[in-house]
Amino acid sequence: MSVFLPLITEENPSLFYALDRIGPVVIDVQRSTPFPQPPQHTFLLVDADTEVDVQGVADWLDEGVERVIVPLTWAKELIGVIPSERLIVLLDIANASAVTDSISKGVSGVLLKTRTIDFDLISSISNFFKGSDIYVLSSGGSYPSLSNIREFNRIGATFIIPDTQLTLDHTSSTHLNVTDAFIAPITSDRPDGLFPTVVCSQTGHSLGLVYSSVTSIKESITSGKGVYQSRKHGLWKKGETSGATQDVLRIRLDCDSDSLEFRVIQHGAGFCHLNRQSCFSEASGLPLLEETLQSRFESAPEGSYTKRLFDDFALLRSKIMEEADELCNANTPEDVAFEAADLLYFALTKCMANGVSILDIERALDKKAKRITRRSGNAKPQWASKPVEPSEPPPLPNAEKKATEIPPSPGPIKMRTSDLSKTTHEQRSQLLRRPVLKSEEMISKVKPIVDAVRQRGDAALLELTAKFDKAKMSSTVIFPPYAPETMQLDEEVRKAIDVAYANIRKFHEAQKSDEPLVVETMPGVVCTRFARPIARVGLYVPGGTAVLPSTALMLGIPAQVAGCKEIVLATPPRPDGSISPEVMYVAQLVGASAILKAGGAQAVAAMAYGTKTVPKVDKIFGPGNQWVTAAKMLVQNDTDALVSIDMPAGPSEVLVIADSTANPAFVAADLLSQAEHGIDSQVVLVSVDLSLEHLTAIEEEVDKQANALSRVDILRVSVAKSLIIKVKTVEEAFEFSNDYAPEHLILHLENASQRVQLVENAGSVFVGAFTPESCGDYASGTNHTLPTNGYARQFSGVNTLSFQKHITSQEITAVGLSALGPVVVTLADCEGLSAHANAVRVRLNEAAKSSV
Template identity: 55%
Template sequence: MIFPKLNLCGSTPSEDEVNLYQTYSLSGSVLIEIDKETPVKEVLTPILVAKFATNWVQLPNFENADELSDFMLKILDSGASKVAIPYPQPFSTDLLIEKFSQFPDDRLSLIINYKNQKETLDIINQFNPYVSAFIIKSNVDVCPLLKPNTKALSQKENFEREIYTKELTQIHAVAKKHKLIIDLVKINPTCQLITNLDELSFNLLLDSSKLAIGVYKNNKGDVTEDGKIDIGAAYSASLITDRPDNLYSTVVVDEQGVALGLAYSDAESISEAFRTRQGVYKSRSRGLWYKGLTSNSVQQLLRIDADCDKDTIRFTVHQTGTGFCHLNTRTCFGEDSGITALEAVLKKRFISAPEGSYTKRLFNDEKLLHAKIMEEAAELCEATDKDEIAWEAADVIFFSLSKCIAHGVTLSDIESHLDRRSKKITRRPGNAKPFRNPVEEAAKKEAEQKKAEEAKKVEESKYDFSLKDFDASTISAEQRKVLENRPIRSADNIAKLVTPIIENVRKNGDKAIKELTEKFDGVKLDDVVIQGPFTETPAELSQETVAAIDLAFDNLVKFHQAQLDPKPLHVETTPGVNCSRYVRSIEKVGLYVPGGTAVLPSTTMHLGVPAMVAGCSEIVLATPPRKDGSIVPEVLYVAKKINAKMIVKAGGAQAIAALAYGTETVPKVDKICGPGNQFVTAAKMFVQNDHSALVSIDMPAGPSEVLVIADAEAKPEYVAADLLSQAEHGKDSQSVLVAIDLTDDQFKAIEEEVKKQGNALPRAEIAKYSIANSFALRVKTLEEAITFSNAYAPEHLIINVADIENKKDEIISKVENAGSVFLGSYTTESCGDYASGTNHTLPTYGYARMYSGTNTGSFLKHITAQYITKDGLKNLGPAVMRLAECESLDAHRNAVAVRMKDIVG
């Protein structure tokens, strides 16, 4: 097998060196060369504690044995699997052996400079009892094993090959079961050399100067022109197979070694796996298979291992999404069991456990969880028989793992710490900490928290879904004006935060996107974009979800196609003066789909359908990624239906900047559409006003809002549900009730429904803050209600009054300012948000006074043209000349005058 080597002597490693290490470590073992100046704690330790890599560290020479011994202890305690000591050192061999004997032999290896066979065998014999591996460093210029053993070799070549093979065989015989690695310093490696050395039980050390990554991807074979060998080809050279298709059976396991499924590999797919550091396999029917490319269930590759016979390999991966199997299960062997299954269940329940359930209480009440951990630990200590101990240990594991999941700690994190402890040479004394009385500590904490909790209750008492109530007949003109306007939002501080983000993206492109996404979203991206076309339906989607999206999509297409009138407009304004207008689509558009606290495939449709109908040639989506760097499958499916070019995995101001200015992988667009938070809005306003960006936006936007006009005939349940439908969007959303001539009891019935339904919502914590920032206004008549609504100019206007069937045309004629209107008790705003066909990307914050919601026209532009005959200019020319004279624009007048001279003589 191969043994990659990386030099980290001196200062902090560069980004390229870190990337090389992460790639090399996939092969299982890496030799890291350091010197005395290498900062161990800052540079080496973070690498050595990597859970899935077996890291060997090559030390320099030391002047004395004690200095070497101290440094060895430091490196081994830092997490190195083995240290490799160059031989000889500047002090005696006996003293070196004495120091070696103080360490476990399985943690030590020796580097021998090969001079001749006898000397090498003597050194191996001396150190056999004290080390577990030998690295033979050879400076030969020619290696007889570079060529295959065939009859084509000359007599001289066969002789040299036989001698060389005997020498290595004797070294192996003397070294016994010790691991043997050979460093052919002056030889450029080939796959044949690796295969031949492997047959002699030698691993080949490959310095980074001899390794290439992704050579197969560029169709250059396994060796580059300058003699570097592709790491995937080099790894594959030691593998064997008896399959007629020459594929290697590949067992895929997770971090705990649980088998996820079986795949197949070859040198090309292994090369790609190294290059992408993801699960890449060889499909027997489709070629290279990049796991999760379409389903979003990608695999982060952690390590590749060959079995004892080297005819099967194992991929250790971190599986994301629904799992490995095409049936949307984590494994191809059915459901998990044991502790890994428990971890998966707890992770799921942490996100979606029902309110009031015991698990939800554990996650929400840290005090209860701590008490249970201490209670079960005490019962485990008291347990005596086998079954009772197992029972109590299971309880301790359950509650301890619940604590871990609540704080983002995984089983893999726990195992990593256990592995690090097992590598420590310096042992802890093992004394127990002084006993802490949990009852006393709990009482102290309770006393300390009591005041804070009481203060919190006072603060939260106003967030109980109560409606602030105003009467139009008694409020002053100033109070009414306050209600008509939104709460003032200062843009100065937001702009100060957004501007550096935009400038960072303009200057650093994809690098800035990756850094900002990790900073704001906690997501480390490998790639900024997912390239289209998107051809497959994500496996995570249920048939019910697909059907719902399809229905909504078709309705949106019907409504937005009806808005499209591609025919040119022709008007003869004066005899001989023909004016026309032509419709053209905006070529490149960027659609921003928020992520944040909700998944919004509906927004993807409501932006994407009119862009598609308008005929935009390039549609680019931008949306924040999930925690594993993937995109929600619903958005992926809509991207497929609208023929999106790509998806940018970013949110916030950084996504807007990428669309406006472009990066290495994100194309610059001509118009940006889509809602977002105050940072997104500020970024859109910034780029629109920056002439160098040359980009337009759809509209300014603020928090989502609804205004409900209801009379005594409206069912309180319906009114409350409509108010809450926007309240759950965000804490700064507004839900306004304009109540027409309601009694106190009728008004109270609506308020009670708001409390009842609001407290039952999964997003109740958000909705109650929104309702606290909202209000109700009591009026006497429908006309008075519409007058207030026109002044408020809501994003969504719901009119739920009696006899709406017969009055809807009359009512809608009086509405002057609204993003979208919903008429009648059954016309819920939710239908417009999703599937009725109208668009839900609407002007908010009062901008409905001057903006329309997104429509097909949002993605169109119009070009005017005119054709004027000689008679037409004769009829129009005098008026044009006179108007030009009025404005003192003589050149304008002259352009007509020279022609009029020819016409009239």
């Protein structure tokens, strides 16, 4: 909410543009103004008893007007037609309490007209219109005092001040200075009274942190230039000596009214004194691309490719169409991102050639988002492969369909339900199926990547890291000791990692057996089995923009406990070539001998074959996307690589068994904690004789909690294809679960601990109401790298023994051989392996001679 809203009534360009820098303005449509305000920052006031014009209001909003303020007679006609968040109703304060619920619920705000300011009455009306924005316009003629503005701010209301009562000069008895009004609610907790100020580019990317004073804010609002307060040198007019000036687009207060944000257009070398765009880092992503293209547009050398694109519009048009086609044909997330990046490059080249900036594009997007009338959205005839007819939403897909084909539904977020007692054998088998993983197709896609790293080593690895991870580096490997500055963490995060490390290490140390197994199978024949660590292991930790220290812990700790001599940790770098400090800290804790800054199939290939800088490993562990999984499967089957892998991998999955004692909120939360991983996540609830009311309560919790979570769009898709299986008994529930073999099995059952004995197939089991799967994912001590896709029938989750191999030995005395030897000779002769038999006979004959 703005500190105040100015009502534009007369021609005053300098005042108008100063007001434009600090927030929206109100324009009375009955008064023409020669200053066309950017539509997204405009409220239109309809204060006339004229005929209702629904189409006119829709046209204004389609043009990007923020909200329309209409009299009550208009509101009654517009509610239900115009979105409530775009409507404000104009009321006389004396009649506000007579407004019906349908009116109050059909608008997002109320503008109260009053001759006198009565804060108690306004506060009371605000409570009546709970959830709506409250605006006040006084017709009494005098402007409010600064204390009045602060009081309005305190009760959550906004005062509308006519521009005839505002000035850029000092506050007087008749006029209020714009800056004085704007900063009225700001507080500073600094002894010098300055306000922390975040300076951002026009697209919201941070440039640096400075300080502002009342004087500097006034100067910025009035002049439209970036002016700040230096703590050492006083008033600081940015770029006054360097030429790197700023045009101020907008100045905003934060939610606590104790700091400011300046949105600016930065000119010259950049904001930072190091001649960089930002004090925090070099530009990256789209801002870097825009900066580069602008530079090339101004000074690209003749003959360069970018110069050709700027000069040859036919070539540029062809490239845009080519890249759009390749994006349309891309299927995997990696391909889509790669092709979209190419398309953005050529599209922004077209924009730059026509003087269009990213800010212009964002403004166009914002304007489109504000449209309330929509076109059909069908493709033009030359692009439509076939006529598009409206149809019913497609049926739920079977197991063979891709998860990405499922359209999100606008309705409640619900699971599918099947009663196991009413399903056929074929239907039951279908319920147990996961989506088909097209391993051969993916392996064919990753093979060129793997071959490139195998044949060209580090050179290929650097090229592929730049291409896929968008990080250009001179080396992809770092070795200990790791620089302390790469591990600077929030203290709470460090403490949490330390607790998780201790718990996970304690559990995995208990799995280690230092004593060899010794068995005397018969007198004089002693057989032994002893463990040795796998010497060199590779740990793949998904990353890039994500931060996954938990996976680094789950893989690194058992490797450390097992005693592996070399631990190579591979993780995708961030665009600046760095690794997240959380993962770096864990790498140091587990004693990683090298860190490979690469992701995807190229990282797997580098660890499998080794390069000049990347140590070759003997076994590769860790989860990843389908590219990583396919690469692991490919190198495992290559005898030249001589490398094994931990297990096949698929989408995350959970199966929850719940009876009448289950808490609906707990069950829903457990289902959603897995469903949020991705749209292909597998989520199953097995309900044991639950009543309709109990099952409905769980479904309502799923919908309520999902809509409150940040990944609701993913949840809407993954939950829609998830299952509720109804069974009568606990035994039936475990029979289905054991057939399904889930990665995670959660037991919301009475006497849950006594039911664990019924588990035959599962990656990890979570017992009882207060054992959420999240604890196993992070810090309880068990490992979260688990078999998926039904492989829990054959595989264990990662554990200490996964990082060891077991060697057997035997020692036989002469007495022992005299008893065992004839048995071996008989079996060797039976198989026709005379040399085997001979190796025993020569010893038996020698023993016989010695005894004579």
